[in-house]
Amino acid sequence: MLTLIVVLPLVGFLLNGILATRLGGNVVGNRFVTVVGCGLPIASFALVVASCLTLAAGGYAPLVEVAYRWAQIGDGSFEVAFYFDRLAAVMALVVTGVGSVIHVYSVGYMKDDPSYGRFFAYLNVFLFFMLLLVLGRSLLVLFVGWEGVGLASYLLIGFWFDDLANARAGKKAFITNRVGDAGFLLGMFLLYTTFGTLDMDRINAAFGGTAPVVSASLVGLLLFIGATGKSAQIPLHVWLPDAMAGPTPVSALIHAATMVTAGVYLVARMAGVYVHAPEASAVIAVVGVATAFFAATIALVQTDIKKVLAYSTISQLGFMFLALGVGAYAVAIFHVVTHAFFKACLFLGAGSVIHALGGEQDVRRMGGLAKKIPLTFWTFAIATAAIAGLPPLAGFFSKDEILWFAFASTRGGTPWLWVVAAATALMTAFYMFRLLWLTFLGRSRMSAEVEHHVHESPWSMTGVLVVLAVLSAVGGFIAVPHFLEPQLALPAVHESLHAAETPLVVVSVVLALAGLAAAAFLFGGPSERVERLRARFAGVHRVLSAKYFVDELYARLIGRPLVWISDRVFLRLGDRALLDGTLHGMAALGRASGRVLARIQTGSLHLYAWLVLAGIAGALIWSSRHG
Amino acid sequence: MDRTQLLIGVAVALFSIGLVGVVVRRNVLVMLMCMELMLNGVNLSLITFAQQTATTVGAVVVFLVFVVATVEIALAIPIVLLLVRDRHTLDIGAYNELRG
Numbered sequence: 001m002l003t004l005i006v007v008l009p010l011v012g013f014l015l016n017g018i019l020a021t022r023l024g025g026n027v028v029g030n031r032f033v034t035v036v037g038c039g040l041p042i043a044s045f046a047l048v049v050a051s052c053l054t055l056a057a058g059g060y061a062p063l064v065e066v067a068y069r070w071a072q073i074g075d076g077s078f079e080v081a082f083y084f085d086r087l088a089a090v091m092a093l094v095v096t097g098v099g100s101v102i103h104v105y106s107v108g109y110m111k112d113d114p115s116y117g118r119f120f121a122y123l124n125v126f127l128f129f130m131l132l133l134v135l136g137r138s139l140l141v142l143f144v145g146w147e148g149v150g151l152a153s154y155l156l157i158g159f160w161f162d163d164l165a166n167a168r169a170g171k172k173a174f175i176t177n178r179v180g181d182a183g184f185l186l187g188m189f190l191l192y193t194t195f196g197t198l199d200m201d202r203i204n205a206a207f208g209g210t211a212p213v214v215s216a217s218l219v220g221l222l223l224f225i226g227a228t229g230k231s232a233q234i235p236l237h238v239w240l241p242d243a244m245a246g247p248t249p250v251s252a253l254i255h256a257a258t259m260v261t262a263g264v265y266l267v268a269r270m271a272g273v274y275v276h277a278p279e280a281s282a283v284i285a286v287v288g289v290a291t292a293f294f295a296a297t298i299a300l301v302q303t304d305i306k307k308v309l310a311y312s313t314i315s316q317l318g319f320m321f322l323a324l325g326v327g328a329y330a331v332a333i334f335h336v337v338t339h340a341f342f343k344a345c346l347f348l349g350a351g352s353v354i355h356a357l358g359g360e361q362d363v364r365r366m367g368g369l370a371k372k373i374p375l376t377f378w379t380f381a382i383a384t385a386a387i388a389g390l391p392p393l394a395g396f397f398s399k400d401e402i403l404w405f406a407f408a409s410t411r412g413g414t415p416w417l418w419v420v421a422a423a424t425a426l427m428t429a430f431y432m433f434r435l436l437w438l439t440f441l442g443r444s445r446m447s448a449e450v451e452h453h454v455h456e457s458p459w460s461m462t463g464v465l466v467v468l469a470v471l472s473a474v475g476g477f478i479a480v481p482h483f484l485e486p487q488l489a490l491p492a493v494h495e496s497l498h499a500a501e502t503p504l505v506v507v508s509v510v511l512a513l514a515g516l517a518a519a520a521f522l523f524g525g526p527s528e529r530v531e532r533l534r535a536r537f538a539g540v541h542r543v544l545s546a547k548y549f550v551d552e553l554y555a556r557l558i559g560r561p562l563v564w565i566s567d568r569v570f571l572r573l574g575d576r577a578l579l580d581g582t583l584h585g586m587a588a589l590g591r592a593s594g595r596v597l598a599r600i601q602t603g604s605l606h607l608y609a610w611l612v613l614a615g616i617a618g619a620l621i622w623s624s625r626h627g
Numbered sequence: 628m629d630r631t632q633l634l635i636g637v638a639v640a641l642f643s644i645g646l647v648g649v650v651v652r653r654n655v656l657v658m659l660m661c662m663e664l665m666l667n668g669v670n671l672s673l674i675t676f677a678q679q680t681a682t683t684v685g686a687v688v689v690f691l692v693f694v695v696a697t698v699e700i701a702l703a704i705p706i707v708l709l710l711v712r713d714r715h716t717l718d719i720g721a722y723n724e725l726r727g
Contacts, residue, residue, distance in 0.1 A: 603723025605658075609650045 001054070002065040002082035005047045005092070006131045012040035012124035020117025030116050037120030038103045041127055045096035052089050060086060060486065062201070064137065076196055083137035083201065086487045090333055090480060091134040091265055094340045098257045099127050101464045105348050106249040108460040109355060119159065119247065126152035130258055134265065139188050139198040142266070146184070146230065149259045150177050156250040157243045169242040176239040180229015187222030190214060204272025216273050220280030223270060224287075227263030231317050234291045238551055240314055244306040248351030251306060256313045256347050257340040264320045264336055268329040271488055275327065275411075282412050285325025289406070289420045292318025294548065296427040300434075301544045304361050305350045308435050312387065313343060315424060322421060323402045327411030327491035330484035331401045338394035341475045342386040345468035349380035352457045352465065353439060357450055363435065368444035372454045375462045377440045379469035384436045386472040388429035389512040397476030399425060400508055405490075407504060408497040418504070422511055429515020437523035634675040642668030655707050655717045659700070666696050 018024040020033045055063060062085035070078040084092075103123060110119050129148025136142040150173075158170030192198055194214040195206050207216060227233070232240035243255045254260070267274060267284065274281055292315045299311035316339050323332035354361055356373050370377040386393035389400065403425065407418035444451060456462065481490060522529050534541050543549070641664050648661030670689050677685025707717075714721050 601726055603726030605719045606650055606653075609646075613646065613650065 001047060001051055002063060002084055002135055003067045005044050005051065005096070006082065006128060006135060008040045008044045008047070009124045009127040009131065012036050013121050013128060016117050016124065017121035021115070021121065022118075026117065028117075030111075033117045033120050034107050037124060038100070038107065040124065041096060041100045041103050044127070044131070045093075045100045048089075048092045048096050051084055052093065055084060055086075055089055070140075076192075078138065078140055078198070080141055081137040081199070082135040083199075084135060086484050087265075087268060087333065088135055090337060090484065092131065094337055095127070095130050095134055095258050098340050098344050098468075099123075099130070099253060101467055102249050102253040102257070102344060102348070105252075105351070105461050105464040106247075108458040109249055109351055110247065111458075113247075115159070119156075122152055122155050122159070123250075123253070126156070126254060126259070130262075133262055137199050137201065139191065139200055139203075142200070142269075143184065143188065146226070146262060146266075147181070149254070149262065150174060150181075150230070153243065153250075153254050153259055156254060157246040159246055159250065163245075166245040169239075169245040173239040173243050176236050177229045180226045180236055183222045183225025183229075185226075187219050187226065190219055190222065200269055204270065207272050207276050216277035217279040220270070220274050220277035221283060223266060223273075224263075224280060224284055227266050227321075228287065229263075230266075231260050231263030231321070232291075232314050233263070233287050233317065233321060234294065235550075237291060237295065237314050238554065241307055241310045241547070244304070244310050248306070248347060248354060251310070252344045252347030252351065255310065256343040260313065260317060261320070261336045261340070264317070264324065264332050267321070267324045268333055268488060271329045274324070274329075278412065281325050281327065283325070284321050285406070285412055285417060288318045288321025288323075288325055289417055289424075290318070291315070292322060292424045293420050293427075296424045296431065298544055298547050299431045300427060301541055303364050305353065305363050305366075305435065305439060306347070306361055308363075308431060309343070309346055309350060312346075312428065312432065313339075315428060316343065316387070319399065319402050319421065319424070322406055322417065326405050326409040326413045326417070328402065328405035328409060328481075329488040330481040330490055331398065331405060333484060333488070334480040335398040335402060337478065337480050338386070338398040338472070338475045341394055341468055342383040342472035345379055345383035345465060345472050346387065348461070348465055348468065349376050349383065352376040352461055353380075355457050355461070356454050357446065358453055360446075360450060363438040365445050365447070365450075366439045367442045367446070368440070369454065370440040373456045375456060376465060379462075379465040380440065381436060382469040383472045384432045386475075388432050388515060389425055389508060390429075390516075391509060392476060394472050394475035396509075396512075400505055401481065403508055404501060404504060405493075407500070408493045409491040410494055411491040413491075413494075422508060425508060426511040426515050429512045430519050433516050433519035434523055437519055442523065631675060631679055635672060638668045638672035638675065640668070641665070641671060644668075653719050655710070655719055658719065659703055659707070663696060663700070666692055 015036050016033055019028045020026060051063065055061075062083055064081060064083055066079050066081045068080040070080050072078075103120070106119065106123065110116055113119060126149060129145045129152055131145070133142050133145025133149060136145055154170045154174045157173055158167045161167045161170075188198060191203055191214075195203055197203065229236045240255060240260065244251055246255070274284075295311045295314035295318060299308050299315065302308045302311060316335070320332045320335050320339070323329070323335060352373065353366070353369065353376060356369070356376070357366065360366065382393070386395040389396045403418055403421050406413050406421050407415060446454075522533065546552070645661040645664030645666075645668060648664065649658050652658055652661065670692055673685040673689050673692075677683065677689075710722060711717060
């Protein structure tokens with residue numbers, strides 16, 4: 001059954017990829033693509049639900065299913081085995097559930113695209129690799145999925161590859177991820193040489209047992225480097241904002257709800273290693289909170305609706321890593337789940353807005369849309385409130401638990417982590433409500449032409465929005481940490497801090513409301529307020545708009561030296577001087593010696609015969625001497 | 628001088644005549660014939676040694692040489708014919724285009 005879950009989307013990919021693309025001659029119509037492309041993920045979702053029931057019936061003993069023996073090397077064997085426990089169940093439900101509704105949404109969103117079949121083929125192959133990643137028992141299978149989703153992401157970012165900028169964004173995502181993958185691979189090598197297995201449950205158990213023979217922190221850090229790439233954490237966060245070049249459903253599915261949380265999943269899955277790695281955990285917490293903070297500050301000033309959401313995603317991923325860093329693995333997964341709901345809803349809502357405005361993404365040319373597309377507005381508003389952390393919506397619960405453990409966990413929680421995270425939460429509320437105001441409320445700033453064409457999206461899109469909005473509203477009541485607790489225990493809390501729990505909740509609610517109020521004050525009122533603020537902090541605004549010049553820094557620090565070395569050392573010295581030089585030298589030698597030797601080519605047959613004669617005579621004399 | 632030595636002497640003589648012919652004559656056809664002479668000199672020596680050692684290997688090789696000689700002539704004569712049709716001379720000195 002587990003194998004079937006994974007294979008169904010692959011079948012969809014093959015069917016659509018072969019029959020519905022130019023490659024196979026587009027032999028089937030869009031209706032077939034829709035049925036296959038959406039039907040198989042939904043079937044997969046149903047199977048996941050069935051597997052969850054089986055899991056519950058079996059007393060939550062992990063289900064293991066060996067699909068295929070990949071290789072047998074000496075005593076070690078590599079198997080494609082699927083492993084279904086509580087953690088995998090939660091992730092698989094999110095991946096297939098949110099994945100399915102986004103597939104349905106895409107039916108409306110991509111309706112007029114000439115490459116409709118190709119789009120669904122890519123989405124299905126993404127789902128296949130993501131399920132491989134989530135359900136794989138061995139790190140190797142996980143890695144195959146890990147690379148596969150990277151490939152799908154690359155293909156979908158560059159889906160409209162006619163535009164060079166999109167193709168470039170896809171390339172940037174791919175290359176940035178390779179940096180992280182190097183760390184991941186090294187971690188895998190280290191684990192395999194130490195334990196002789198890559199099965200994650202065995203590795204966790206091995207670390208829990210006798211004194212570990214390899215530094216848990218080293219393994220943890222190497223794997224975390226992989227996670228920073230996939231989950232867009234500092235310093236490898238630069239690819240995610242550019243990834244918004246892809247179609248909006250892709251941004252929702254891959255770059256918000258599922259793929260970017262793979263790093264969080266990896267760390268949670270290897271929790272058995274990380275509980276023995278306090279140093280690595282501290283690094284994760286600091287990187288997480290720093291990413292959350294800096295991404296949130298950038299999101300304050302972005303004017304592209306999708307870019308705001310992209311930086312918000314990076315920021316929320318930072319929150320998840322903060323939770324992982326302080327040992328609250330189950331809470332991080334909880335935030336993955338709630339974030340999948342509200343961020344997918346936000347992205348799809350943004351897609352609906354873009355759809356309504358005929359491709360406009362700049363919030364400076366929006367405004368006043370609430371009356372024209374009410375369903376999109378209300379769902380977007382609910383999701384905004386959820387991410388801002390207003391009770392009792394989903395984001396409130398998960399974010400509050402993260403803040404609490406950042407404050408009080410005995411595994412590295414400290415007040416200053418809480419302070420930074422709380423400041424980030426305040427900014428989150430502010431920039432999200434800013435986005436809401438600029439897009440839907442206030443005066444319209446659209447051109448008359450665009451305004452005339454504004455229309456609500458078809459039911460396949462709005463229906464999905466409603467489903468996700470409902471989940472964003474009530475998702476917090478799904479007790480994910482409690483469900484995961486037998487597998488991923490929550491960290492102990494400092495006894496002395498127990499009294500602080502309720503005040504902290506109050507503070508975080510106040511912060512969320514403060515963000516709302518500030519946004520309402522600034523963007524609800526006359527526009528001079530914003531202008532004055534921007535004028536006063538012109539320098540800060542410039543730095544934030546330029547995203548802290550990180551891209552420029554990388555170009556200076558890495559790009560330029562690399563180009564210089566490639567040009568001077570590899571091209572001019574290595575290729576032209578050394579390789580070409582050697583070959584040209586040999587050719588010149590051959591030509592020169594040919595010119596000399598050609599002299600004895602007189603054309604006189606008699607001379608040749610004489611030479612042959614002399615040769616034979618010489619050979620005979622030599623052989624009689626030495627014979 | 629017994630018979631074997633005599634035969635070997637004849638073989639050497641045939642080979643030498645052929646060799647000298649190839650080296651000094653300028654007529655293409657004569658050079659070809661001289662080559663045949665050399666081959667026959669070799670054949671004779673092979674037969675002689677085969678008889679002396681009472682083995683058949685030499686005789687077999689002789690047949691091989693016959694075949695090679697036939698094929699060689701079959702190729703060489705048409706080449707010579709084509710050359711002559713082009714230049715109307717049998718003088719080998721006229722055909723030195725491959726001079727370096």
